[in-house]
Amino acid sequence: MKITLRKIGKSPQNFESAQEGVTLKGTLAFDPTIKLVAMHAKLSGVVETECAVCGEEFDLEVDEDLDLYISDGVFIDENNSMIDVIEAQNGELDVDELIASEVELIKSDYHCCEFCEMGED
């Protein structure tokens, strides 16, 4: 799913998209003070990942908040605000791509399966 950024107004707009068993659901609103689109969303679902201890694949339940800003084109952080900004290309936010990259991020974290987790205590 792609969202055209200039169509997003100041009042929050709901969106929902699912990809690879994971759903991203929340709101998008244009913030005129920083001229960025703010996303407040929740990423939930199941991600297949590898146990860092035994290497077995297992299903990891995901339920996390995703709050970030979307810039229409290249973002220059003039105020050094250190906010989380993703740069959209061609004025469109590719939600599926965002979900895929968040899933990759989760997968790259340290995870261990329930059996190894029990053994660690």
Ligand SMILES: [Zn+2]
């Ligand atoms: Zn394991």
